[in-house]
Amino acid sequence: MSIVVTGATGQLGRLTVEALLRRGVAASEIIATGRDTTRIKELADRGVLVRPADFADPESLAAAFAGAERLLLVSASFPVDERAANHRRAIDAALTAGVSLIAYTSMTRADSAHTVLAGTHRATEEYLREREAPAVALRNSWYLENYTAQLPSALQHGAFLGAAGDGRVSAASRADYAEAAAVVLTTEGHTGAVYELGGDQAFTLAELAATASAVTGASLGYTDLPGDMFAEALAGAGVPAELARILADADLGLSRGELFTDSGDLRRLIGRPTTTLAEALAAAAR
Template sequence: MSIVVTGATGQLGRLAVEALLRRGIPASRIVATGRDVAGIKDLADRGVVVRRADFGDPDSLAAAFEGAEKLLLISASVPVADRFANHRRAIDAAQSVGVSLVAYTSMTRADTTATIIGETHRATEEYLREHAVPSVMLRNGWYLENYTSQLPVVLEHGAFIGAAGQGRISAASRADYAEAAAHVLTTEGHVGKVYELAGDEAFTLDELAATVADRTGRPITYTDLPAEQFAAALAGAGVPTEVAHALADADLGLGRGELYSDSGDLSRLIGRPTTTLATAIDKAVR
């Protein structure tokens, strides 16, 4: 029996595979899947089983999940409108092969959030429960990389922009979330659990700008915009219109406190403090 990771061609999925390997899971028991497996040939070279799995192709999912004991279902990186249908097909395929656990990467406060992105996660969680799929909800908070990836442009212009007001974000690194997923997949007692996974230290976007300024020695500010202007700015920078709208909507949720959690679940699962904002910035500008 094996552990299957969806989205292994993406950043979080690859990190999860690496975390499983570090925990001593034999490569032959890990199945890394993705729509285009050419990008994970190196994992196959290391003994990991690599299979094609396209969320839009139910037959490929059933074949990819064959023999799976546990499944890490990483939320699909497709247009928001298509996400739930993709998740539903993956869950149906997992149920058809009799997996003992589906670990789903959901979103902070998925049961109460009013954001566009959050609604897809809530629908997926409800589908898992309604169909009695043995599952655990890994409600991942925002990634620190959502901000550190912007640093080249931020340092060029001296500013972050957003629509979050003074909302506090409990962000952590992708590696932290991947490590938590690997822990859940390799230990018992998680069926039916809901983990609100979040960084230990929350910050506002003003504090984000101040921390970047402190770590780089450059003047950095945060400019808060109405959501419509923020979405327009993102679209003007080349972000697809639908994605820009969803990100601006997510910032409004952030402002309402929907990306804040002080649960401590993430640090407990990984057995150490979560990655700090300062550490993530230092790594990004090194």
């Protein structure tokens, strides 16, 4: 079985390749793609097929997907206004190549959420249905790494910042999401499924601060801001303006429950409990 993983130069794609290898997929049956394949030379050295692919270049997609049976379509990054078109080109190329399953990394509650990111995922899911593609939606909630990456700043300033109010987020580790993707790509019965994926233990950002305090021994709080002020704070910390607006918008979605799921789908797919917030923070603190 030949499996293509897009975005293998990124963190989720790379982790999925590693998860496929652990599940016994031969390196020669994995096609890792990305725009800059020099970043995954180590995978090529291990026998993984490495091919260049650019979502904006249909010819590169056709060459990258040639001979593939299954595809993990890792959602494109920025700019956000080009995401849906990039995804459509990838879907068209996969169907032309005869791929029998497209696993798409979507977002929790993509069909009903009101964030900008959810809108791009909803458009992609709709296109998969329009093309009658054999597909499965992997609706990932937020990454725990989105919060562990904030730990140094929180320790410096004494608080986590956000615009999430009392909303609960079902964050899980990238490794957990990658393992779920590998399971879907290597087992049967997933075509047409929509998996709402998230960690077993949802938390508020105030609970994030409390857990980080317990793990590190520091006294950390959570400061809730209006969305526009949070975006300004992110931009002031060096986050690019567009990304700052997207992250603030996502926090507002979090406040509305749009990043929460209690489906248990992730735990069932990977066959074990998901990584906890405390575990992730402890690893980051080390």
